[in-house]
Amino acid sequence: MIRDNSDSSWTKWGEVDPYFGVLTDERFRRRNLDDTSKAQFFETGRLHVERVLAMAEQRCGAIATRKSALDFGCGVGRLVIPMTRLFEQVIGMDISEAMMDEARRNCTEQAVSNARFVLSDDELSRISGKFDFIHCYLVMQHIPVQRGESIMARLIDHLNENGVLAIHISFLRHDSALHRILHSIRRNFLPLSIVINILRGKKWNEPFIQMNCYDVNRILTLFSRSGIKDIFLEVVDAGGFVSAFFFVRKPTRPLGSVAEGHLWAAELEG
Numbered sequence: 001m002i003r004d005n006s007d008s009s010w011t012k013w014g015e016v017d018p019y020f021g022v023l024t025d026e027r028f029r030r031r032n033l034d035d036t037s038k039a040q041f042f043e044t045g046r047l048h049v050e051r052v053l054a055m056a057e058q059r060c061g062a063i064a065t066r067k068s069a070l071d072f073g074c075g076v077g078r079l080v081i082p083m084t085r086l087f088e089q090v091i092g093m094d095i096s097e098a099m100m101d102e103a104r105r106n107c108t109e110q111a112v113s114n115a116r117f118v119l120s121d122d123e124l125s126r127i128s129g130k131f132d133f134i135h136c137y138l139v140m141q142h143i144p145v146q147r148g149e150s151i152m153a154r155l156i157d158h159l160n161e162n163g164v165l166a167i168h169i170s171f172l173r174h175d176s177a178l179h180r181i182l183h184s185i186r187r188n189f190l191p192l193s194i195v196i197n198i199l200r201g202k203k204w205n206e207p208f209i210q211m212n213c214y215d216v217n218r219i220l221t222l223f224s225r226s227g228i229k230d231i232f233l234e235v236v237d238a239g240g241f242v243s244a245f246f247f248v249r250k251p252t253r254p255l256g257s258v259a260e261g262h263l264w265a266a267e268l269e270g
Contacts, residue, residue, distance in 0.1 A: 004187045006142055007095045009207040014075075014096030016207070021099075022075040022138075024209070042106075045078035052135065052166050052245075053086065059232035060164050060249040063133055070131045072155060073139030074117065077103030083135070084112045091127060093120040122147055123154065130160040134167075141170040141243070142210050149214070149222060156226045159250045169214040172242035179240075183211065216244060227251050 013021030019028040019041055027037045057063060067088045071080050074092030076099055083090045084107075092115060094100050100117040107115050118126045134155050140148045152167065159165055173180065186193040186208055193208045223231055227250075234245040 002188070002190060004190055004193070004208045004210060006144060006210050009209070010094075010142065011096045011098070012207040014094075014098030014100075014102070018076050018096075018099050018102050021207075022078055042078060042081065042110075046082040048137070049079055049082040049086070049135075052137070053133075055232075055234065055245075056133075056164050056166050056247045059247050060230075063164050064162070065132045065160070068129070068131045068160075069133040069135065070127070070155075070158065072120070072134065072136040072151070074103060075099050077106045077115070077117075079135065079137065080115050080117075081106060081110055081112055083133075084114050087133065088114060090115045091131075092117045093124070093127065095120045122151055124151070124158060127158065130158050130163065132160050132163045134159055134163070134165045136167045137245075138168060140168065140214065141212055141241070143212065144210070145212050145214055148212070149218060152219070153222055153226070156222070156228075156250065161250055161252045163250050165248050165250065166245065168243060168245045169216075169219065170211065170241045170243045171213050171216050173211070173213055173240055174242070175240040211241065213241070219246065223248055 010021070017030045019033055019038070020026075020030065022028070023041065023044065026032060028041055033041075053063070066086060069083050069087040069090045071083060071090065071092045074080050074094050075096075077092060080090050080092040080103060092100065092103055094103075094117070097119060100119070103115075103117055107113075120126075136155065140152070143151065148169075155167070156165060182192075182196070186196060187210060190208065194204050197206050198204050220231065223246075228248045229251060230249070232247045234247075236243050236245070
């Protein structure tokens with residue numbers, strides 16, 4: 001295979017270095033992972049879920065019904081596990097069976113019995129029903145844009161009326177032109193990625209990590225077509241990318257376009 005396939009790369013991360021695949025911090029490399037670093041890994045998940053839910057309810061109103069939640073791109077369960085403390089049932093979806101096997105082991109270790117893990121596909125064909133809360137973080141940027149937009153539309157379809165969606169995308173990169181060119185070439189010609197891995201002292205076959213930027217206007221249009229009227233977004237500038245965390249509540253019935261509603265944006269964070 002000459003070009004990178006994001007699903008294949010993520011599946012491989014699940015097999016060779018699952019925790020680092022979720023959070024690219026050297027503490028979470030398989031060779032460095034111990035009880036302390038693993039506890040730190042899951043503590044980041046607890047803090048993230050608490051912050052995101054607080055922000056979602058601050059901007060969208062209380063999530064009155066907490067029967068069901070979905071974490072799309074769940075990895076090893078970093079965010080699913082704290083979500084199980086706050087919702088009756090939580091489903092984690094991922095493209096990597098190895099990631100989900102590790103997530104199941106983590107749930108067993110932490111005495112979590114109300115989580116279920118389901119293999120993902122672009123149609124979300126293996127889940128049915130709707131959810132009170134749907135969450136997706138540090139996932140869409142690794143999925144090609146056209147596919148990612150289609151998945152977002154299906155996630156909205158699986159949201160209950162009055163349910164809340166929290167979804168994160170990258171929309172701008174401001175690293176050097178050379179870095180962007182190398183990223184594009186590596187994505188389309190994996191032998192170069194092998195060479196760069198070796199030059200950087202990594203394993204020659206370490207999977208490539210795609211980084212894709214979405215068009216915010218297209219995301220707003222997608223929400224509008226789903227009848228979503230009021231949108232809040234938090235904008236963060238970090239790691240060479242500018243990203244947005246969208247928080248929306250699905251209305252009980254279509255309410256018109258986003259132009260008739262409101263768009264709130266947090267200040268840019270450095």
